Amino acid sequence: MKLTLQTLSSLYSEHLWLELSDSDLEQAKLASQGYSNETGRNYAYLNSLCLNTFLNWIQNNLSLEASLSVFPNEKLLPNVWEFVSGCGINWGSKRLVLIPSDAIDIADFAVPQEWVDIPNWAADYYLPIRVDLEEQYLQVWGFVSRNTLKAKADYDPIYRLYYLEKDWVVPNLEIMQLASNLCLDEKGKVTALPKLSETEAKNLIEKLSKPSPYSPRLNATFEKWGALLNESYWLQKLYERRVQSVSSTISVLSRWLDNVVEAGWQPFEELFNAKTLAPAFRAQRVRGIELETPEKARRAVKQLYKSQSEVSLPPNIEERDALVYLIQNTPDESLRWKAAEYLWAIAPNYPDSAIRKVMDLGVQLMGHPIALMVAVLRKLDGKVAVLLRAYPMENRTKLPPGLKLIGLDENGASIPRLEAVARSEPQDDYISLYFSADVGDRFSVRLTLEDTSITEQFIV
Amino acid sequence: MPLECFYTLPDSIEEHRIIWRVEPRLRDRINGLRQKIDPLAELDEKILEARIARYLFEALQQHPEHELLRTHWIAFLERRCEKVATRLAHLNPSYFRDLVLIGAEVASHPVKFFENFDTQRSQFEYWYPTLKRFSDAKIKYLIIPKFRELTGIDTLGRTHLGLAARSTRKQVKEALHHLGYGQAELSRYLLAWQCFQEIRNSIKLGVNQFKLEHFQNVAKRYGELREQLALPEDDNLDINGEDIKTWLENIGMAIRKLLDPPIASLDTFSPSTKNEDISLLENIPYQPRLDEEMNQTIVAFREFIAHLLEGLQETQEKQLLFLRYGLELKQSQIGKEFSGQAQYQISRLLQRLNNRILTQIGNWVEQHLGLKPSSECLNEIEAVLYQYYSDKIDVFFEKTIQLFGIQSREVLKLFYILKLKPSVIGAKIHKSDAEVKELLEVMSQWVCSSITEKIQAEIQLELPSQCAAKKRITAFTEARLETILQLYLQ
Numbered sequence: 001m002k003l004t005l006q007t008l009s010s011l012y013s014e015h016l017w018l019e020l021s022d023s024d025l026e027q028a029k030l031a032s033q034g035y036s037n038e039t040g041r042n043y044a045y046l047n048s049l050c051l052n053t054f055l056n057w058i059q060n061n062l063s064l065e066a067s068l069s070v071f072p073n074e075k076l077l078p079n080v081w082e083f084v085s086g087c088g089i090n091w092g093s094k095r096l097v098l099i100p101s102d103a104i105d106i107a108d109f110a111v112p113q114e115w116v117d118i119p120n121w122a123a124d125y126y127l128p129i130r131v132d133l134e135e136q137y138l139q140v141w142g143f144v145s146r147n148t149l150k151a152k153a154d155y156d157p158i159y160r161l162y163y164l165e166k167d168w169v170v171p172n173l174e175i176m177q178l179a180s181n182l183c184l185d186e187k188g189k190v191t192a193l194p195k196l197s198e199t200e201a202k203n204l205i206e207k208l209s210k211p212s213p214y215s216p217r218l219n220a221t222f223e224k225w226g227a228l229l230n231e232s233y234w235l236q237k238l239y240e241r242r243v244q245s246v247s248s249t250i251s252v253l254s255r256w257l258d259n260v261v262e263a264g265w266q267p268f269e270e271l272f273n274a275k276t277l278a279p280a281f282r283a284q285r286v287r288g289i290e291l292e293t294p295e296k297a298r299r300a301v302k303q304l305y306k307s308q309s310e311v312s313l314p315p316n317i318e319e320r321d322a323l324v325y326l327i328q329n330t331p332d333e334s335l336r337w338k339a340a341e342y343l344w345a346i347a348p349n350y351p352d353s354a355i356r357k358v359m360d361l362g363v364q365l366m367g368h369p370i371a372l373m374v375a376v377l378r379k380l381d382g383k384v385a386v387l388l389r390a391y392p393m394e395n396r397t398k399l400p401p402g403l404k405l406i407g408l409d410e411n412g413a414s415i416p417r418l419e420a421v422a423r424s425e426p427q428d429d430y431i432s433l434y435f436s437a438d439v440g441d442r443f444s445v446r447l448t449l450e451d452t453s454i455t456e457q458f459i460v
Numbered sequence: 461m462p463l464e465c466f467y468t469l470p471d472s473i474e475e476h477r478i479i480w481r482v483e484p485r486l487r488d489r490i491n492g493l494r495q496k497i498d499p500l501a502e503l504d505e506k507i508l509e510a511r512i513a514r515y516l517f518e519a520l521q522q523h524p525e526h527e528l529l530r531t532h533w534i535a536f537l538e539r540r541c542e543k544v545a546t547r548l549a550h551l552n553p554s555y556f557r558d559l560v561l562i563g564a565e566v567a568s569h570p571v572k573f574f575e576n577f578d579t580q581r582s583q584f585e586y587w588y589p590t591l592k593r594f595s596d597a598k599i600k601y602l603i604i605p606k607f608r609e610l611t612g613i614d615t616l617g618r619t620h621l622g623l624a625a626r627s628t629r630k631q632v633k634e635a636l637h638h639l640g641y642g643q644a645e646l647s648r649y650l651l652a653w654q655c656f657q658e659i660r661n662s663i664k665l666g667v668n669q670f671k672l673e674h675f676q677n678v679a680k681r682y683g684e685l686r687e688q689l690a691l692p693e694d695d696n697l698d699i700n701g702e703d704i705k706t707w708l709e710n711i712g713m714a715i716r717k718l719l720d721p722p723i724a725s726l727d728t729f730s731p732s733t734k735n736e737d738i739s740l741l742e743n744i745p746y747q748p749r750l751d752e753e754m755n756q757t758i759v760a761f762r763e764f765i766a767h768l769l770e771g772l773q774e775t776q777e778k779q780l781l782f783l784r785y786g787l788e789l790k791q792s793q794i795g796k797e798f799s800g801q802a803q804y805q806i807s808r809l810l811q812r813l814n815n816r817i818l819t820q821i822g823n824w825v826e827q828h829l830g831l832k833p834s835s836e837c838l839n840e841i842e843a844v845l846y847q848y849y850s851d852k853i854d855v856f857f858e859k860t861i862q863l864f865g866i867q868s869r870e871v872l873k874l875f876y877i878l879k880l881k882p883s884v885i886g887a888k889i890h891k892s893d894a895e896v897k898e899l900l901e902v903m904s905q906w907v908c909s910s911i912t913e914k915i916q917a918e919i920q921l922e923l924p925s926q927c928a929a930k931k932r933i934t935a936f937t938e939a940r941l942e943t944i945l946q947l948y949l950q
Contacts, residue, residue: 007551011604013790014597039662061807105605107630125835145835152578158688159654163629166601167576167594170839178815179835182822186834213662218685410664442664 005137014171016140018053025136027052029440033252033459035082036242037213038410043081050100050129051077051087053138058091062177066092072120072232079239083215083229084112088123094180095123095187096143100131106141106166111149113160114217118226122146122190125176128169142169143176145186160222193227200224201234209241216242250457253376254384254439256355265357269348271371272358272391286341294319297346304342308335324352328380333434337387340377353377354385359456360393365449368400369393372447372456379436384460388445389432390422398427403449405431410442463490463509464946465539466516466532470564476549476556477942478542479879486532506851507758510588517574517591524571533574537567540595544603546939559603566602573598589847590840606719620712621705624653625660625667627715635714644695651689652699652707655681675708676701757829764824765848768817779919780810781817783929785842786849786915793928797921818842853936856914857944860907868903875900876945908937 009017031048032041051070058068070077071088080086087098097115109128115121126149130139144164153162170176179186196204204224208216217225228234251262291297301319304326305311311329313322323343330336340354347353356375375387390405392398399422407418420431437443437460446455467486470478493512497503503511513536520529541563549556566573577594624632632653636646659678660667679701689696699707772778776798783794791810795803821841822833831837864872867889874885875896882896891899912933916923923929 011548011551011600037662038664039658042661042664062811101628102626103628103631104626105628105631106601107628107634110629143835147834148836152576156654158651158685159658165576165630167598170835171597172839172842174811174814175818175835175838175842177811178818178838179833181815182819182833184833184835214658214681413665 005135008137008139012139012141015142016057016138016173018057018138018140020049020053020133020136020138022136024049024053025133026439029438031078033440034078034243036211039214040082043085044078046100046102046131047081047085047087047098048078050098050131050138051089054087054098054127054129054140055089066094066180071095072235076232076236079236082239082242083217084114086112086115088115088121092180093183094125096125096127096176097123098127098129100129100138102131102133104130104132106130106139108163108165109169110156110161110163111153112217113155113162113222114226114229116146116149116162117190117193117222118230119190119192120230122187124180124187126164127173127176140173141166142171143173144169145179147186147188150188160218193223193230196224196227196234201228201231204228205234205238205241208238211242250442250459251374252459253374253386254378254460256357256376257378257384261357265359265374268344268356268358268373271360286345287338289342291342291345297342300342304335304339308332320347320350324350327354327377328352333385333436336377336385337375337432337434340375340387354387356387358391361447361454365403365447365452365454366400368403368449369396370399370403370447372445374445374458376460383436383438385434385436386460387432387434389430390420390447391430398429399431400449401427403431403447405433406446406448407433407435408444408446408455412444415443463494463512465509465536466490466512467535468539469531469535470538470542470560473557473560474879474881476546476553477879478538478560483531483535485528486535489528489532510758513588513591520571520574530570533570534567537570537573537595537599538564540592541567541599541603543939544596544599547935548600548603550935555607559607562603562606563599565606566599587840589843593843593846618712619668620709620716621667621670623712623715624656624708627711629653631715631718632711635718636711638718639714644691647689647691648686648696649707649711651685652678652682652704653711655685656704656708670705672701672705674701675704678704760828761824761844762848765821765844768820769848775920776809777813779921780806780813781845782849782852782915782919784810784814785845786853787929787932788846789928789932797923797927797929817845821845852918853911853915854940854944856911856918857907857940859914860910861944863910864903871896871899872903872941872945876942904937904941907941908934911937 005017005019009015028045028049032045035041035044055068055070067090069090071090072080077088080088085100087100089096089098097111099109099111099115101109103109106128111126115123115126123146125143125145127143128141130141132139148168149162149164152168153164155162204220205228208219208228210216212219219225220228228238251265252260255261256265289300289303291300298319301322302313305313305322308330310331311326314325317325320343323339323346326339327336327343330339337354343350343353344356354375354377356373358371358373361370361372369392371391371393373387373389373391375389377385379385388405388407390399390403392400401422401424403422405420407415409415415435418433418435420433422428422431433445439460441460442458443460444455444457446453464480464482467490468480468482469486471481472479490512493515494508497511497515498508516529516532519526520533523529541560545556545559545563548559573595577591618626627635629650633646633650636649641649655678658681659674663674665674679699682704683698686696686698769778769781772781779797780794783789783797784791789797791807792803794810795801795806798806818838818841821844822838825831825837825841826833861869861872871885871889874880874888875882880888882900883893885891886893886896889896912923912930915929915933
């Protein structure tokens with residue numbers, strides 16, 4: 001039996017319980033972009049969630065005679081999450097570090113050594129936070145001073161984590177506030193780290209900026225690693241180098257809706273002009289339905305509405321607006337894109353129509369010229385609908401049989417039922433896939449023909 | 461519950477209370493200690509209890525294998541379990557029995573239970589409230605996860621792998637240790653688990669969707685780091701993905717066994733009848749000069765606290781502190797007791813008042829005991845404040861009980877002290893079972909009303925009906941009634 005937040009907070013009334021709204025989660029998801037790997041994104045997601053929620057609580061509940069700011073600063077803290085979990089907060093003359101965890105118990109918590117032994121990073125107090133994303137709440141279960149952490153924690157030298165058992169955690173945050181007001185020195189001495197020369201730092205950055213699935217924090221001795229992170233300039237440099245190595249090839253689809261498009265993508269009409277347009281596209285026809293006259297278009301739109309029962313055709317509406325209405329309101333993805341295609345055919349740049357871009361992949365796939373089209377539109381529920389399509393190019397009118405269009409998840413694994421294969425009998429003019437996703441979701445598209453393949457990466 | 465807490469063990473559970481039995485050997489030892497420490501019976505009961513507790517605690521640190529010493533502390537922890545179970549069972553009275561049984565298992569390992577109670581935390585002599593609060597909090601944190609009906613850690617619906625993924629390192633270590641894993645194996649498992657966490661965090665995939673390749677990645681990472689384990693070669697072989705999967709599932713199984721223990725009977729622990737070295741306790745060194753100094757310090761400290769809190773000029777300040785430390789209400793609940801004032805104003809007032817009071821006490825501690833202030837010290841001072849107001853409430857109970865007539869006191873004694881069933885009491889006083897129950901209920905409610913009136917008079921505040929304060933009074937009435945009756949009706 002899962003307990004409600006109300007029951008949990010009455011059972012553990014000494015802890016601080018903070019609810020998370022859907023928009024908090026959404027905001028955290030947006031904040032988790034811009035990292036070189038999933039580790040960084042996960043850290044960013046959990047930490048930005050904790051940071052924003054906790055800062056809101058401090059501002060609304062504690063008498064703020066002391067100043068409050070984020071450490072190192074608002075711009076740099078997100079960079080920290082490329083390497084290590086934890087949020088620094090400067091509160092008056094004290095520093096707090098929030099340590100989030102998705103563990104389901106609070107027997108202990110782990111503080112990365114960076115937050116304890118890097119001189120510029122070391123904090124006065126550490127606050128363990130249990131994050132329950134399913135039930136949407138945070139449990140701030142107390143705090144501990146750096147003195148106590150150093151004295152009582154079990155240090156893991158392999159992963160460089162200080163593990164402290166619950167017994168040493170003071171549950172009441174009001175005590176922390178009082179201790180801060182009394183200016184108690186509970187940080188203790190922080191041993192200076194040997195300084196790195198400019199050359200050493202550059203070499204280290206070079207070595208540690210190679211892409212990897214994990215944080216590079218264990219790939220150097222702590223003395224060198226800590227000395228590097230101790231300087232904001234180097235921290236930022238390392239972050240930029242790591243992120244740069246992976247981000248240039250990723251297309252961010254939600255930005256397309258604001259007309260921000262990466263190089264390599266062009267409007268559909270530009271690529272498929274009169275010279276290159278395959279016969280399938282020379283007539284204003286969608287899947288065999290002719291749309292070249294207003295009357296044919298009107299009839300086609302009516303027929304489209306009749307083919308379903310969820311959405312009623314609004315009265316006295318022009319067919320373009322009727323198509324927009326259907327696109328936005330139908331629950332049927334297949335119908336949504338059919339309507340979108342009608343609209344492209346009738347009025348290519350109509351407001352609220354789906355944005356479609358196309359990339360010329362050249363002849364990489366066994367000599368066949370192929371183009372990849374991606375279309376996006378924003379749905380009323382906030383999700384983004386995505387259509388992927390592979391077309392033949394130049395003077396080809398049909399796709400090579402066996403060409404596969406496959407959707408892959410963020411880990412590179414095939415997404416079930418997101419695969420299309422070009423047929424040999426009859427041959428296809430194009431093959432498509434479509435799905436809906438949340439902003440921030442990552443996926444890739446792979447085109448494969450026999451032994452060759454091309455993969456393009458996307459963030460929704 | 462003065463010294464009985466060190467020599468009575470639970471015998472059975474009846475409805476929503478425990479029937480305790482006296483362990484003669486334990487009682488004799490406590491009486492012996494009492495004679496040694498307070499031959500002239502001059503000491504306040506609470507001070508005597510704290511003094512005996514300190515001796516027993518220090519003796520336990522020095523002789524953790526001594527069965528009698530351990531049993532004294534098992535008895536103490538069982539009493540604290542009852543207190544915690546009573547509070548938790550306020551959610552649902554039917555929980556009480558199972559909570560007590562789970563608590564019996566927790567209480568049966570006192571050495572382990574107190575391993576993180578730093579004796580330096582008892583920095584100043586008023587340490588006993590700290591020990592009790594430490595015990596209550598730890599019992600709560602240990603009981604709740606094991607109690608499936610009440611748990612926030614729902615092992616149901618989680619796979620072994622899921623449990624391994626979402627547990628803390630301490631939980632993993634505890635679980636494996638519980639199953640008898642040796643140090644070397646424990647080190648290897650913990651490293652594998654740590655690698656698993658790193659890989660889990662590096663992919664956006666639920667652990668239950670992990671394929672062999674993911675476990676192979678864990679194994680690969682383990683291979684990169686295992687040399688740092690500093691184990692002999694034979695104890696530190698490389699492993700593959702299948703091994704990792706098995707290890708992680710073993711961890712999950714171990715955690716499940718730890719969290720879902722079979723609920724034993726109250727016979728989980730019964731002291732053996734063998735004649736152990738009983739001279740140990742009789743030979744505990746008695747340092748009269750040190751104890752005299754300790755006594756004076758405690759007296760001075762208590763006087764300072766009383767003077768500080770009674771000397772508050774503002775009525776509202778007294779009210780706030782009583783509600784906070786006496787009735788243990790949260791700030792948000794306290795705000796609601798003051799109608800006509802904005803809640804945030806009350807919270808701010810309380811924060812400032814708290815700061816002032818704790819600062820003054822902290823200054824006294826630093827000045828008179830030479831102790832460096834710290835968060836932990838401030839936390840202990842809070843425990844002192846809780847104890848101060850708790851003692852005040854005990855006095856209200858005492859005065860209330862004195863108002864009962866002889867016959868009523870007799871019924872209370874028969875039920876709460878002699879632990880007789882209502883039917884047996886009824887036979888003695890010629891009433892039916894139902895009449896006795898009704899009588900007990902009426903008396904309990906009367907005590908509750910009387911305590912409420914006394915508190916209201918003390919703090920000059922009319923508590924709204926159905927408010928959090930009144931609910932708290934109702935909740936602790938039953939628990940305290942037994943303790944107070946034992947003190948005053950024996």
